[in-house]
Amino acid sequence: MKYAVEAKIFNSGKIVAKVRLARDGEESGCTETRTCDIWVDIFDNPEDAAQYCADYRKA
Numbered sequence: 001m002k003y004a005v006e007a008k009i010f011n012s013g014k015i016v017a018k019v020r021l022a023r024d025g026e027e028s029g030c031t032e033t034r035t036c037d038i039w040v041d042i043f044d045n046p047e048d049a050a051q052y053c054a055d056y057r058k059a
Contacts, residue, residue: 017056
């Protein structure tokens with residue numbers, strides 16, 4: 001089982017990050033939308049994902 005950290009970085013500078021289960025075949029990457037960039041980072045264990053998500057929240 002893999003875990004994804006999904007972070008939405010809004011044009012205003014606000015960051016919303018969460019840990020979720022990774023979808024089958026999902027890879028790390030970025031998607032740009034009109035209002036935010038959505039970054040997804042994939043991890044093999046939940047502890048690493050949680051720490052990475054916490055680091056986003058400190059930004």
